[in-house]
Amino acid sequence: MGSPSTSAIPAGSNSAEALRFSDVWIGFDEGPILRGLSFSIQTGETLVLLGETGTGKTLALKLAAGLLRPDAGTVRALGQDISAKSERELLQFRRQVGFVFQEGALFDSLTVGENVAYRLEEDGVPADEIEPRVREVLRFVELEHTGEQLPSELSGGMRRRVSIARALIGRPPIVLYDSPTAGLDPITSQTIITLILRLRDVYHVTSVLATHRLQDGFALANFHFDPKARTVRRGASNDKTKPAVTRFLVLRDGRIYFEGSPEDMLNTKDRYLQRFLI
């Protein structure tokens, strides 16, 4: 496993606030799903979005990526009000955001290499520049050997890793993970979480992790990736210039039920929150 070169470091945002939801509402035929959601994330911070199935975690991520528009309220990301942008403007904005879909959402008619290279080819990057960058991010997710394979030939965990590689290739300052460990065995889940840690601690990207697995959130809060030793270590990062802050936000019935630090979450006396801890 090689250490990623500095060339792949995502472009960081100058704005201290990476993402802000202000009284965001969205609903469908069955009624409102998110009801007045308000929160913000600072650049470099990690937000763990917890909640039961159907509480609107994925919707919140899609709103943050500009894939959906709120019925009311505003979403600001990377210093831009994305809820007021046209679809054409949003296409440009989304190039600055990495999105890891729950099932990977890889293009099944393209090879792994083509999937990862997709964004660069869309941007018109010269072919001789694409190949080394694809190899670099595939090496980062430890799947360099799968470049010629089709997604259907990979396991579920490998597909998620390719999805992370695809999100990473555009060097985004913010990455949104939609239940990246859902349906995976504990060992593969650990591999995915390690990748998210590496991405956070090596590239210093702002991360939003939607999940219903509390252990994923605590893994991000209690561990860090040491780039020099190339291993995951317990405790906070040694990089004092860019400390990785992890916060928890629990959604219930489309509203924020809890917002706080991992310690607050761990020491909670709330019966509902304690159900996540079991």
Add this chain to the structure above:
Amino acid sequence: MPETPLQVTHRQSDDAGTPTVVEVLTDAAKHSVLQVQDYAKLSYHSVLDLFTPPRYGQDTIQQMDDIGVGSLPIVLLSGFFIGAVMVLQTGAQFQRFGQVSLTGDIVSLALVRELGPSITGLLVAGRCSSGIASELGSMLVTEQVDAMRAMGTDPGRKLVSPRVLASLVVVPLLTTISVFIGLVGGMVASVFSLRLSATTFWQRAIAILVFSDLMQGFTKSVVFAFILSTVGCYQGLNVRGGTQGVGRATTQAVVVSSVLIIVADTFLTRLALFLADKL
């Protein structure tokens, strides 16, 4: 709130009680109007996007291969036998009046004006409209379309416009081939069934045609190509309900595009006859 061309328009209902019959009918009418509106928007953008970058030439060529080359065998086979059966049906009537030589005229006119475009349109709709709907529908339910949007690609430009352009190019070509093969089938049937010489058949078949006949057939094939491709794309990008929804969309694509082709054929024929009288 403005919506994207491919984003579903969501309605929010506050009524919790049982809806009345009037409300159900009103909702159904609104839903139908909404579908027509969404289809019109998709069709409009599919054409508009052809004139502005980015364009996806490679995807268009790939679709031409899939729609054009892939449909060639069924178009050739059906074209040949439709030409032959037309001769068998009409020749028997002409024999009663001793006007067998007119067979070439009637087969040629019917194939160029009507049967060539409509049969080709229906066959390609059955094969490709369903294929487009199932492909795009599968991409939608597996979030590949969202992934595309998340990476800054407009699915309308990437998925819809290349399919529409490819259809607009290859369906008229397929229609031309179908007409020619139909005439070959008619000639074979004439020679062996009616003892009509091949030369007479071809001479009559070509001489009867005028420019407006060719234009009528060409216009129809272009319109049918547009219908089958846009309906397939619309159904595919509006799938609801997972894989079961993909199946429904596939069926709907064939049904809707076939019906629209037949309806459009009637109006285009009337228009062509009107213009032929005027010009």
